[in-house]
Amino acid sequence: MRRLIIVTCCFVVAAIISCSRDKKTDFAAANAAKEYYDMLVLGEYNQFVKGMHIPEQIPESYRNQLVDNAKMFVEELQKEHNGIQEIRVVNCVNDSTLTNANAFLMLSFGDSTIEEIVVPMVKSNKKWYMK
Secondary structure, eight states, X not given: OHXXXXXXXXXXXXXXXXXXXXXXXXXXHHHHHHHHHHHHHTTOHHHHHHTBOOXXXXXXXXXXXXXXXXXXXXXXXXXXXXXXXXXEEEEEEEOTTSSEEEEEEEEEETTSOEEEEEEEEEEETTEEEEO
């Protein structure tokens, strides 16, 4: 009976120790996503497009369309919500290989509304890009 109590106590202590070890989340992808969205808000549309995971060898007309889409997106947010006032990192969920992640950002708008968005990210050449 005494051995059973000792073994049970050992299992309980082991369970407590294993549960108390928190995995540290790598926020590098989320911080990169925030930087790209900060560029978008500042009107640096070309830099925002460079943060996308697209081949370097795309036609210039397609790159220009991506820049124009970014501009239209910001203009639409300005009309509907008085623009983005603040961008905060909420969370980041990485895959087991640490090459893909979902960055959770909180956007605060000028009309006092708040929206949480998920930015899929991919790591390429040791740098995080938006999918």
